[in-house]
Amino acid sequence: xxxxxxxxxxxxxxxxxxxxxxxxxxxxxxxxxxxxxxxxxxxxxxxxxxxxxxxxxxxxxxxxxxxxxxxxxxxxxxxxxxxxxxxxxxxxxxxxxxxxxxxxxxxxxxxxxxxxxxxxxxxxxxxxxxxxxxxxxxxxxxxxxxxxxxxxxxxxxxxxxxxxxxxxxxxxxxxxxxxxxxxxxxxxxxxxxxxxxxxxxxxxxxxxxxxxxxxxxxxxxxxxxxxxxxxxxxxxxxxxxxxxxxxxxxxxxxxxxxxxxxxxxxx
Amino acid sequence: xxxxxxxxxxxxxxxxxxxxxxxxxxxxxxxxxxxxxxxxxxxxxxxxxxxxxxxxxxxxxxxxxxxxxxxxxxxxxxxxxxxxxxxxxxxxxxxxxxxxxxxxxxxxxxxxxxxxxxxxxxxxxxxxxxxxxxxxxxxxxxxxxxxxxxxxxxxxxxxxxxxxxxxxxxxxxxxxxxxxxxxxxxxxxxxxxxxxxxxxxxxxxxxxxxxxxxxxxxxxxxxxxxxxxxxxxxxxxxxxxxxxxxxxxxxxxxxxxxxxxxxxxxxxxxxxxxxxxxxxxxxxxxxxxxxx
Numbered sequence: 001x002x003x004x005x006x007x008x009x010x011x012x013x014x015x016x017x018x019x020x021x022x023x024x025x026x027x028x029x030x031x032x033x034x035x036x037x038x039x040x041x042x043x044x045x046x047x048x049x050x051x052x053x054x055x056x057x058x059x060x061x062x063x064x065x066x067x068x069x070x071x072x073x074x075x076x077x078x079x080x081x082x083x084x085x086x087x088x089x090x091x092x093x094x095x096x097x098x099x100x101x102x103x104x105x106x107x108x109x110x111x112x113x114x115x116x117x118x119x120x121x122x123x124x125x126x127x128x129x130x131x132x133x134x135x136x137x138x139x140x141x142x143x144x145x146x147x148x149x150x151x152x153x154x155x156x157x158x159x160x161x162x163x164x165x166x167x168x169x170x171x172x173x174x175x176x177x178x179x180x181x182x183x184x185x186x187x188x189x190x191x192x193x194x195x196x197x198x199x200x201x202x203x204x205x206x207x208x209x210x211x212x213x214x215x216x217x218x219x220x221x222x223x224x225x226x227x228x229x230x231x232x233x234x235x236x237x238x239x240x241x242x243x244x245x246x247x248x249x250x251x252x253x254x255x256x257x258x259x260x261x262x263x264x265x266x267x
Numbered sequence: 268x269x270x271x272x273x274x275x276x277x278x279x280x281x282x283x284x285x286x287x288x289x290x291x292x293x294x295x296x297x298x299x300x301x302x303x304x305x306x307x308x309x310x311x312x313x314x315x316x317x318x319x320x321x322x323x324x325x326x327x328x329x330x331x332x333x334x335x336x337x338x339x340x341x342x343x344x345x346x347x348x349x350x351x352x353x354x355x356x357x358x359x360x361x362x363x364x365x366x367x368x369x370x371x372x373x374x375x376x377x378x379x380x381x382x383x384x385x386x387x388x389x390x391x392x393x394x395x396x397x398x399x400x401x402x403x404x405x406x407x408x409x410x411x412x413x414x415x416x417x418x419x420x421x422x423x424x425x426x427x428x429x430x431x432x433x434x435x436x437x438x439x440x441x442x443x444x445x446x447x448x449x450x451x452x453x454x455x456x457x458x459x460x461x462x463x464x465x466x467x468x469x470x471x472x473x474x475x476x477x478x479x480x481x482x483x484x485x486x487x488x489x490x491x492x493x494x495x496x497x498x499x500x501x502x503x504x505x506x507x508x509x510x511x512x513x514x515x516x517x518x519x520x521x522x523x524x525x526x527x528x529x530x531x532x533x534x535x536x537x538x539x540x541x542x543x544x545x546x547x548x549x550x551x552x553x554x555x556x557x558x559x
Contacts, residue, residue, distance in 0.1 A: 066456045085458075092456040098449050101548040102471050111467065112457040143548065169456075 012080040014167055014199040015065060016041035020074035022060050022225075033224035034060050038074070040218060040230055042201065044166075047193055049214030050203045051256065057225025058203045062171050065201070066092055079166060088116055091160030093170040097152040099144040106131065106140040109159045116163060123162060130158040133192055150181040157189070161196065170202040174209070183241060186212055190239060207260075211252045212239060219256055221263035228263045231256060336518035345522035354507075358526060361504040364420050364492040365530070368427020369485055376432045376484070377477065380439025384473070385465070390440070401433045405491065409498040423495030423503070430491035431484040435477070442476025443469050475549045478542040485534045489527060 022035035035057040042048045050058045063069040064076055067086035076083045078090070091112070099108045106127055113123035131137045134154040144152055153173060160168055174182045186209065193200055204210050210217045211233055219229040233252060235243060243249050301309070318338050324330075325337040332340050348354040379397075383390045409426050416422035446469045454464050496505025504523050511519040 068452055068456055086456050088458055090456065092453060094449050094453060096449060098447065098453050100450070100468070100471070102546075111454075115454065115457050115459045115463050115467075145548065163457075 012044075013041035013077075014044045014046065015076070015078045015201075017061070017065075018075040018077075020061070020064065020076060021072045022057065022064065022069070023072045035064075035071075036224040036226045038225075038227050040227060042199065042216075044199055045197050047190075047200045047202070047213060047215045048218060049210035049216075050201065050218045050220060051205065051207055051210035052220030052225075053205060053222055053260065055225070056220040056222040058220050059171055060225065061220075062169050062201065062203050065167075066090055066169050088163065089166040091163065091165035091168045093153075093156050093160045093168070093173045095172040095175045097144070097149075097156040099152055099155055101144055104141050104143055105136060105147070105155050108144065108155055109162050111159060112163050118163065126164070127158065127162050130161045131155075133161075133195065134158050134188060150177050150185060153177065153185065154188070157192070161192070161198070164196075166199060168198050168200045170200065172204055173202065175204070182209070187241065189213065194238065207253050207256050208244060208249075211235075211249060211256070212244060217252075217256060219259055221260060229256070229259045333515055333517055336521055340518040341521040341525065344516070344518040345525060348519070348522055354504075354523075354526060357502055357504050357507050358530070360420060360502045361492050361496070362530065364423040364427055364495065364503065365485075365488045365534070367420075368424045368491055369431050369488040371424065372428035372431025372488070373435050373481055373484055375428065376435030376480070377439055380436040380477075381443065383436075384440040384443030384469075397433070397436065400429075405430050406494050409494055412495070413499040418499050418501055420503075422498075423492050423500065426495040427488050427491030430487045434483040434487065435480040438476040438480030438483075439473060442473030445476060446472040474546045475542075478538070478546060482535060482538045482542070485538050486531055489531045489534070493527065 017038045017040055020035055020038040021033070024032045024034050026032050038057075038061060050061065052058050060069060064071050065078070065083060067083055067090070078087055099105075100111070103111070106124070109127040109131060110120070110123055113120065113127070128137060128140065131140055134157055136151060136154055136158065139147060139151065144155070147155065153176075157173070160170075174185050177185060189200075189202075190213065192198075202210075202213060204213075211231075214233050217229075217231040217233060218227055219231065220226065221228045231252065235248060235252075322338050325332075325335065336344075379393070383393055405426060408429070409422075412425050413422045416425055450468055451464055454468055459467070492503070493505040493508075496503040497509065500506040504527060508520055508523050511523070
């Protein structure tokens with residue numbers, strides 16, 4: 001059962017899923033339901049995290065919103081308009097930073113601006129601004145191979161911000177990083193969010209990460225991929241790493257884990 | 268007990284080698300910890316050894332210089348050919364055939380490779396013919412080219428181009444498809460057009476492959492030019508080899524082989540130099556000497 005949706009605010013939702021289905025045809029010809037009846041909407045400026053085990057369709061959901069995949073059925077809207085393909089209003093971050101090795105850090109951040117034919121002088125200023133926010137301004141003229149994994153991922157985040165997107169989509173952005181770097185990156189992301197006011201949807205398979213970052217946590221279960229629970233996280237902001245050890249944080253985490261176990265378990 | 272003893276015995280050695288290893292340099296070469304100077308010394312030393320073995324084998328086995336000349340005879344023939352100015356003229360002609368043939372073959376391979384690499388339909392339609400053409404030995408077709416384009420340099424340029432064409436084409440196709448999928452999807456998510464994806468991702472990703480193809484091509488181009496000259500020519504190093512063959516001048520022939528090898532080495536080195544500049548982000552060309 002879906003939890004009741006948050007009541008619509010004065011502003012139109014940043015994005016919404018309504019009865020979204022996704023069916024893949026597998027190689028042996030059988031239909032695989034990747035997403036079934038997904039419905040929720042997200043307010044502007046909200047940080048929503050989607051958590052679930054692998055195969056629950058959370059990445060598919062993100063790809064549909066990014067315009068990289070098409071829903072088999074249902075309605076997906078971005079800023080009130082149906083999604084028909086990739087949008088200039090969206091910035092994306094994948095699990096691997098996928099930087100272009102022949103471009104410097106600054107040139108990599110500028111890729112979306114270049115693609116969308118923005119004014120390059122202003123874009124360069126913005127790029128430097130975001131590189132400063134992720135503390136990489138000193139490395140602007142370096143090549144990606146000279147950077148650590150965590151630094152490369154921060155370049156990817158600055159790149160996603162460079163066109164000031166309405167919505168930032170992040171698909172397990174810190175999945176490949178070690179635990180310590182991951183915590184630092186989580187804090188940096190929250191700071192960045194506070195300073196830009198961007199709407200963010202972040203997909204992860206880590207329940208603590210989902211609770212730590214999200215204003216709301218969308219919990220998904222596999223076979224078929226569906227939303228089993230939407231949790232409002234009522235923790236004080238700004239969030240700090242000490243919060244992870246508090247009882248309230250623990251209750252959110254164990255509640256979500258119990259829900260996932262009941263729905264088929266984390267693999 | 269025994270392991271403790273052997274460990275203790277090994278320890279002094281380990282301690283003794285550690286500082287020595289640290290002293291050899293901050294970044295040792297991947298194939299053994301050889302400095303460039305030592306590497307060069309080894310190369311020169313090996314060259315001297317080969318020449319010495321060659322020389323003494325000829326002397327000791329009393330091989331007739333008409334059959335297999337020694338290094339001294341070859342050197343003498345080489346100096347003679349250079350001093351008389353005879354070789355310069357022929358080198359010029361063969362070099363022209365190599366470079367012009369390489370240019371045509373490379374451009375044609377690149378363009379067709381780019382087209383086929385972009386479209387699986389074009390690949391399905393065109394590639395079988397390309398492969399069929401490639402399986403025909405160019406040496407067997409060379410007489411036809413001479414028949415069509417004459418005894419002049421044109422026929423050699425065409426033969427060379429047909430030989431260079433395939434490795435460049437095949438590598439371009441593979442290279443254009445080597446771009447990682449998530450990199451392309453990321454570009455698409457930022458609303459990139461297919462042209463953007465080609466120019467900003469696919470093409471740069473293809474370059475290391477393209478240069479590998481060009482490197483194979485430039486070496487094969489030397490073979491192409493010589494094969495063409497063997498079939499029918501009035502000038503060039505291949506023509507000169509045949510001429511000296513008729514006059515039983517084995518040392519003279521060896522001298523030309525030396526010149527040909529030098530041409531191949533120089534062209535390969537130039538290609539490597541250009542590749543290192545253009546595709547600076549990979550180390551594919553720091554040690555490239557693989558064949559086709």
